Amino acid sequence: MERSPALAALSALAHETRLDIVRFLVPHRAEGAPAGEIARAVKVSASGLSFHLKLLEQAGLVAARREGRQVIYHLDRHRMGTLFHYLLHDCCGGDPEIRDCCFARRAHEGHRTSALVLPPRE
């Protein structure tokens, strides 16, 4: 994944509502879900949802298709994985500590030292 698309994807994810949309779409896999259902699930107005979906779509993280009068959105899981891959390997150089911590069953597992562990902020 090149640089600018990655930034667009990161920006797209850096919003509570859009993260909710992703969370909602993951289990729907390729069949996706219609906009109205997403709007009810994440509790946002129709126009607000459309705004956020467009951002996610421009970032390549979701794709849309029309079915009758509904528009069905699904997550591009490969694109999502590619973004994570970019973060882990291109930005963090595949650093073992980051990688271990990322792949651990639970967070806070898999780190070999606690020297860098900060108290949770905020």
Added chain:
Amino acid sequence: MERSPALAALSALAHETRLDIVRFLVPHRAEGAPAGEIARAVKVSASGLSFHLKLLEQAGLVAARREGRQVIYHLDRHRMGTLFHYLLHDCCGGDPEIRDCCFARRAHEGHRTSALVLPPRE
């Protein structure tokens, strides 16, 4: 990682300069690098760098210590891994396709179908 800290961390990463800072700090590991050296490396003004470092620090992704007249910054690699863990497991439910793609040696490896692969945007 709880929700708001994760959003702060994502927002912090969603900027070209700050991603450059992270990229520069990864190989410096715990010993870190002084602000001036970072500023030269990522080609940003001193005040600009200070602004971005503060954001990264508030997000818990970097930490600072003073050494003489220099201020040394280092990446919190555990925190970074925790963020990735949150994205992969809490937001994406540990979805196997996303996970495979993320851990592949190179991007675009490890996906079982190309049905969802979008052409690169922009």
Added chain:
DNA sequence: TCCATTGTTCAACTACTCATGAAACGTTGA
């Protein structure tokens, strides 16, 4: 004590993001 070095903070400005509500659009079934 004075001065150069290193970083941070502040103020001012620009540009962008986001929420909201009304209007417009495309699709479907009567």
Added chain:
DNA sequence: TCAACGTTTCATGAGTAGTTGAACAATGGA
């Protein structure tokens, strides 16, 4: 053809992010 439904687009305004340059603070050496 028309009304209903689902969704998008548009205009507006508030709030925030980011850049720049000047002023300020902390440190250490002469």
